[in-house]
Amino acid sequence: MKISDIVALGLWPDSKKTTSQKGISELEDLGYNLFYIGKNADLYTCPGEDAKVLLVRSDRCSVFDIPLNLLIDGKGVSQTAISNNGAEFAKEAGIRTAILSEKVDQSLAIAPRCQLMELCKPLEAQIDGEVVQFELIYRNYLTGSLFDACQNGNDPYGLNLPSDLPQWSKFETPIFTPTTKGIKDEPLNSEKVRIKFPEIVTSLEKLFKDFTAFAEARGIIVVDTKFEIFVNSKGEWVLGDEVLTPESSRFISKEDFDAANYISMDKQLLRDFGKANNWKEKSKDLKPGEKLEVNVPQTIKDKILSGYTTILNRLSK
Template sequence: MNISEIVALGLWPESKKTTNKKGLPELENLGYNLFYIGKNADLYTCPGNEPKVLLVRSDRCSVFDIPLNLEIEGKGIYQTSISNNGAEFAKKSGIKTAILDEKIDDSLDISPRCQVMELCKPLEAEIDGDIVQFEFIFRNYLTGSLYEACQNGKDPYGLELAPNLKQWYKFETPIFTPTTKGVKDEPLNSTEVRKRFPEIISNLEKLFKDFTVFAEENGIIVVDTKFEIFINSKGEWVLGDEVLTPESSRFIAKKDFEAQNYISMDKQILRNFAKDNSWKEQAKSLEAGQKLDVIVPDSIKNEILSGYSTIQNSLIK
């Protein structure tokens, strides 16, 4: 299936620019054709007529939606492995993901970075007169942007949390803090989104609770996670490719957490470095398609890879 057929199915947004560049020869020679270059992964059309694509993860990095000239060797392989594991965990909970069981030839050098995906479109709905996409976020602890909002007397999700809660307060049951997905993620009223998507939210909440228990039993504290929902060609809702991974979740080693040493083992490491070096300010001068030139010491890169490795070794059984 070629890109024009994909667009005709309504499963690819015209706003996302495709590419005419050739992909990796070992894939192109087998009939997989590169059509989209993302911040962290590339997409190829697949041979045949089924609505599916091949996702190939790179070692490229981005943070705060800023494309970077940074690569961390091996990150994409870890990420793919953890993503496959998250999808399998979801499957056991009865939740379908866009990741298909089909694999490419494992003798190919690129195979550890590949996932065959069902082609889907993002879940959309009208909110306050605008058609928006969603990020469904569940939190076990009060920290990050929600803690800052509470400190400032704000209630962005309509949760009516007690005003005197301390940072790292553990919620009795995970709280749901949905946002729109876009250039700027806008908080949405938790109760209203639950009413709109009751089946989806209840299933995701159970998945998050079950995974939290599983992870803690294996030495990992799950602080929060983000789910992105898509609609496939049959009209069914499915989870995207980032299912319970370091790209969509915040993980802390249990031994560190219990020592109140809240060292993140995920993308937060790079976010913290970005904040310290004012990458957001630097990125304001970028032109469309331009990447931010950054210098990241090996110590930071190794810390990120060590976190990914720990997560993989702890959660994949």
């Protein structure tokens, strides 16, 4: 399938610019053709007529949606393995994902970074008179932007949470805080989205609860997670490629959490370093396609990779 076929099917947004660059030679030689370069991963068309693409994770990094000239060796392999584990957990729970069970030739050097993906389009629906795409977020603990909102007397999701709840309060049952998906994610009324997609919201709530228990038994606290929903060619809803991974969730090792050390095992160290070095302000001068030049200490890179490795080791069945 060619990129023109993907566009014709209405499965590729105009906002995402394709590339004519050549990709990895061992893939191109087999008929996989690079067509999109993302911040952290690349997409290839696949030989044949099936509606699927090949996702190849890199070691590139980004934070705050800022592309960086930063590589962390081994991150892409770990991320792919964690993503495969998350997808398998969802499938065992009876939930479809866009990640196909089919694999590329495992003798390829690039194989540990590869996932074959079903071509899907984002789930869309009308909420309050506007057609939006969704990020369905579940939270076990009060922290981050929701804690700030509660402190300021705001109720962005219509949950009627007490304003005096302390940070890191654990909810008796996970709460549902959906947002739009776009340049800026806007909070949505929880009950309105639940009424719009009752089966999806309930199924993912159970998946989140089950995964929380599974992870905690293996030494990882799941603070929250975000699910992105797509629709396949059969009209079925499916999860995307980041299912229960550090890219879509906040994980904290149980030993750190119990010691009130709430640093998540993902890119939080990099975000904190970026805030301290004013990356958001510096990135405003970037031209399209440019990366922000950053100098990150090796100690931070090592800690980030160690976090991914720990997650992979603890969550592998």
